[in-house]
Amino acid sequence: MRAVWLREFGGPEVLVPGPAPDPEPGPGQVLVEVAHANITFVETMFRATGFGPVTAALPVIPGNGVGGTITAVGPGADPALLGRRVVSTTGGTGAYAERVAVDQGAPIPVPDGLPLDAAVALLADGRTALMLARAAALRPGERVLVEAAAGGVGGLLTQLATAAGTRVVAAAGGPRKVALLRERGLDPVVDYREPGWTDRVRAAVGGVDVVFDGVGGPLARSAFDLLDRGGRMVSFGLAGGAWADVPEAEAAARGVTLLRPRGTPEELRALTEQALAEGAAGRLRPLIGQRFPLERAADAHAAIQSRATVGKTLLDVR
Secondary structure, three states, X not given: OEEEEEOOOOOHHXXXXXXXXXXXXXXXXXXXXXXXXXXXXHHHHHHHHOOOOOOOOOOEOEOOEEEEEEEEEOOOOOHHHOOOEEEEEOOOEOOOEOEEEEEOOOOEEOOOOOOHHHHHHHHOHHHHHHHHHHHHOOOOOOEEEEOOOOEHHHHHHHHHHHHOOOEEEEEEOOHHHXXXXXXXXXXXXXXXXXXXXXXXXXXXXXXXXXXXXXXXHHHHHHHHOOEEEEEEEEXXXXXXXXXXXXXXXXXXXXXXXXXXXXXXXXXXHHHHHHHHHHHHOOOOOOOEEEEEEHXXXXXXXXXXXXXOOOEEEEEEOO
């Protein structure tokens, strides 16, 4: 089968397409014919440094999320699963390929009416956004700052926060992303690459009650300073290279709660099912901003690292 290999850590160019043995589903496993593979920022970090939640010996086929159709079952697996459209994690590796074998309990059925590519776009980002919104316990009338609001998770958070009746302040880096957010009906929108962006937030809404921090680093520190007493800072990303440098004692003195939610495997599966159901109902609308064929995984990683991407980036396998 066609696949993309990581044989050494480094820049995007170390992702090299090449053949790989066809996987065979073992006992209790199913084979998924992959149509789309999900790409996350964490995968670009793993490719560059080996850092991340997954440890794998090189060489390896990277990637942890796919969408496709179950085309074979192993011994003891339920034959009724054949032909089902599903999304699935892969255990941390193996997703940048035409086929993956996973335990039969891993795939999640895609609801009728939800396109498979949209389901893959919701696989990681949808469950994350729902988990973050739940942790923040949003209340109508609150002022909510969403960093990286033009990204996959950030874009979904703006939808969830709006649906909860909050006043959303969308923050993104660069004129193209700011324009996209305004086109999607968000206001106010600020460009956090411009000096004085926090002043513009204060001019629009005063302080804020909730910060969804998907960037980390110095920008997150500036966002923290916008929080009023009783506020919550929910961190979910470190696109800036590091988590927010906000000491717990300082947050407590300000009356601010710092949150970095994590879910159990059971909770994450339930959240994924919820995200797919919300997508099928039209209440969560992922933006697929970039698509690359499988063989151009290196270009996809380069685009993500350049901060030029918006929404979700997918690999189209077939």
